[in-house]
Amino acid sequence: MKVYKQLVRTFTNSGEMEMPKSGKQKLFYAIMGIIAVCFIMVPCCLLVGYLSYGITLALGDGCADGTLFIIHFIALFSIVFGMNVILNVFYFAGDIPYILPLPISPCKVVAAKFTTAYLSESVMQILILISALVGYYFATGIRWFLLPFALIGTLTLPVAPLAYCGIMCVLVMSFTKLIRKKSHARKLSIVIFLFLLIAALYFVSLLRDIDMMQFTEQLKAGKSSFFYAMNIVFPTNYFFGQMLTRQSLMAFLWYVLVNAGFIGVFLLLAQKLYYRGVIGLGAEGGDKKPRTVAVNMVKAVKVNKPWVAYWKKELKVLFRTPAFFLNCIAVNGLWPVLAYAIYVMQSDSAIFQWFYVSYRIGNEMAQWVVTLLVLGVTVLLTAANSIASSSITREGKQYGFMKYIPLPYETQFHIKAMVSILISAVFVEIYVVILCIALKVSMPAALFYIVVSLLEVVFISYLGLYLDTVNPKLVWDDELNALRGNYNIFFNMAYAMLIAVIFALVLAALYFFTKMPLWILDIIIIVLLLIANKWMIAVCLKKGIKNLEEL
């Protein structure tokens, strides 16, 4: 137990981001933290709590299926993201060469790594789950003696999905003798991520049979195939729901037992298979191309301008590093899952149909909502992919390269921002175009949405880059570690959302108080975004470069 605790402490400390200890940076981070809490955590928690409260009230009889719905959804996504984290922490972490020679059983190493992953990855999940529980409590109440168990249950709900990831990883990676090269195994992690994304899409598609207008009746009748499938996949969630619905301590005991079963199976497999998998991976592996390949390549070298070479370097690092590729590029593909989920749940609803018709007949309010939707999706996608907000962080310990090469900082900053702009814009515009096609938007309106989203992508990219210069996470031993626990990414999202909310409120005030035609408002939006971009780029270049010089 002592060794396990020591390992947990070591892994946790080595993955943490160093925070500024004094001065302006500390104040800046404190402000950013408050913004993040107010504009990400609190809204998310309130929304989830209210959803849980509303559905529970509608279901009546203390039925916890509304809360369970949220729990299932979170479990589904924690598997999609958890798999990548677990795979990296268990098999690709920089500490592995130092751990392997120590006389520690694989079971203890894996348990410590699992605990560290649980502690670092589950904070937001637990906050949301607690909000769902609070919503349920206010709607129907929980017997006093069950409250501590309900709380323990909420804190441990993320364990089973992570244990699933652990079991799958240990099983798959026990065949590393066949894979051999680490580089191949890393590519395998991308395939697994995509597979899980498709699986999540399938489970979400099961929601098609839920008519949101008659959601409560569907749940009461127990006809939802989504619930049926998810209760089997996540029995811990099911027993937790039963504990709330029946106010039963016995269900809680079952919950504990099933959780213990998951952990037991996982640790047993780890004890048998973990070292086999890790040792089987060996080195990164080389390329067996013949010598002539190198000879021909040297002969065929191409000359690029310095900024083109730097641009290519940035793209190669992003696309070739599996952790960066998954978290910065492939993650953009997650949005279709969410969009699809909303679509399958809402497409037949009266409000959706009303909105569609209203937009088609030129209702100003509906058009206004679409503009806000475009602005909101652009903010979320650009900030969430963390390309800009990890620009300096990705350099890691080699950040000195940025400073000793004879390439102006301005040029390097513009290139880093452009990488984020290009990749984010591609994905944002895909969604904008799909939205325009779905709503049969006119050509001028479509052009407006495209221009507005592009301008916003530019703003968020320079904002993210600037934020990452304040206190980049430069000390990391594997690439996923650079992104995990990186507050700059979180702050970029919070800051972007705050600005988007202020922007939307200003526009709403203009619209409601002046009753000006929408086309004038559209021009105002573009002008405001142009001014904001000019200001943000100037701040990024002036203060961001100063921050870099002081690193």
Added chain:
Amino acid sequence: MISFQHVSKTFDGKVKAVDDVSFTVNPGEIVGFIGPNGSGKTTSMKMMTGILNPDEGSIQIGKYDIVKEPLKAKQEIGYISDNPDQFLRLTGLEYLNLMADIYGIAKEERGGRIERFAKEFGVYDVLHRQMAGYSHGMRQKMMVLGALVHEPEVWILDEPMTGLDPESAFVLKQMMREHADKGYSVLFSTHVLEVAEKLCDRVVIIRYGKKLFEGTLEELVSRYHNQSLEEIFLEMMNHEGI
């Protein structure tokens, strides 16, 4: 030429990593930068290359002040950092090309240079592989090649021999000598006193950020009554300056 005059650097307002250090690396000279771990060697080298800004003092690289004309000064420098684990997702050739592009090397010169250097260091056959698959020593060789591909006048090498096999270390030492003989400057940090003894025209010894000695090894040995270099070094590290 490197002129490092009255340079100081303090971290977090508390730790004085470099304290009023002055020395010069003249054209045609190889100067060894010697000191124990944490003595301020890497901090000094980072200030010379523009990675860190000095709090006080001036640093001249050739004709240019690194603070006032950083881009021109950087163009003159070939720098090997103490960490060879860089750009591991690039192939060796991509890395060398990146460096050659950034320093603006023409195509006619770069192909030949890459081929010659890569063959001399025994990495020609692996240039097409990603550096993630290289051993530590091979990565170090690539860092050496990347720093020298633009044939800079001033070489600033932070522990360049670490991880190199004897053959490559020999090649690098030979290249350093040839470079100095052409009238250019080489400053390199090392812990290996034998290397300094055989290679350096002069040495600069620092401890706790303060310069303890600057001069030829003969001068150093004569001051310490003909003790061995190792004994002198240990004595210097255990006592205040000389």
